[in-house]
Amino acid sequence: MSPTQTIFPSHPPLSVKQLSMRYHHKPVLTDVSFSIPEGKTIAIVGPNGAGKSSLLKGIMGLESIIEGEVKFFGEDLNRKRLATAYVPQREEIDWDFPINVMDVVLMGRHGHLSLWKRPSRIDRDIAEQALKDLNMWEFRDRQISQLSGGQQQRVFLARALAQQANLYLMDEPFAGVDVATEKAIIELFSQLKQRGKTIVCVHHDLNTVGEYFDWIVFINARLVAAGPVEEVLTPENLAKTYGGRLSLLNDLTEQLYRSKVNKIHDEGA
Template sequence: MEKGTVPISVRNLSVAYHRKPVLRDVSFETPEGKLIGIVGPNGAGKSTLIKSILGLLPLTSGQVRIYGKRYEKQRSIVGYVPQRESVDWDFPTDVLDVVLMGRYGRLGWLKRPGKADKEFALACLEKVGMAGYAHRQISQLSGGQQQRVFLARALAQDARIYLMDEPFAGVDAATEKAIIKVLNELKGQGKTVMVVHHDLQTVREYFDWLLLLNIRPIAFGPTSRVFTADNLQKTYGGRLTALPQVADPVYTG
């Protein structure tokens, strides 16, 4: 990595669908080795931001840099967990093969995974509690199990940065606990994890830093400073009917 560069730098980023702005003038730089939440109402552009960082959507303006370079040059160090609903779970493949897909960024598509890659993939499945399902067809898994498999695939990539789009959506409590444990382990290894999240009740517990987003960035910084009643009201407006635990002085001070 280039000395002095940050994991993710976004400058003046704007995105539009059919001329309608979806993101406007988004700028931030992430610290390294932190768990960073992206929070905002439906239609705020949270998933669009993740896809824009990954180069999956054209930008109207602005730029994204990963450790000072374009994403295309840093693809192998960025792991991605998409929304579960965006995946074709009827595709005829088993769990181990899905996780091994995470190794191709390092191997190249023409080289087949070897014994060491399979052992690494199985170790990733073990971390998310899915080692016993390695040869199960993905269509036979529950929603929570599918999400664990996609997390294992991202772990198999052995990336420096992880971008995750609603990894906790629709999963059971045990799966959510398992996922946040893995995310904290990644943070402990100095890796940067950015997560689209919707549950305000767990924001303070889960994330070190927070981006509040509603087409434009409302606030970005340490969660203890950013997660306030005033900022939440600016982010959600009339769509926020309750401010959970906002009376806590950590939020309002």
């Protein structure tokens, strides 16, 4: 062990303990717990409606959670904001918005800028490097609606890169992108890993998950399995994840939420 590690005991970049989320009375995720190692690529995998994006949003505090604890490098998110970058789904925004590529990437610097400060020369240099890393520098003055789907995704990744974080949480970066972009993302992953960064992605292509990622978290409303690819990418785990939800489990959880028992149960305690 190197001396720095003994002085600062290393915490996992992300650990989730008993996280539960719901939409009105419908359980979305229940009792999800896992923690991930540093410097790896991690895929969150599961069928449609399994709660993958919700998990990411719950972790980032973008959707409310009913119970659970999320730690970033052993701390609350607010103390590790600058070390954490989030890449939302491409479909979630209006690409007709009047803005060009450079200005979108500069948004990645706003976590560092207070109140009415504008991006400085240094911020611009960082954004420039991020765009170059994703082969998008020549598009810097392009209005974003004039980009292809893959180029839009690369702009989002460049924006996250400009945050210079240690942990990256990405919602389906591979969805609907062209081959060139897919290659660019893989290249980016390996560069980030070399610098000891950690990447967590919602991913739904089972054909590539073993090749692109070191670790998998299987989700289907609950945690099915989490661990290194070679250990958890098994037919049993795939069957459990994709073999339909445990309907009785979910029905009863929904009943529990409707009854408000879980709200009043511990009131006297």
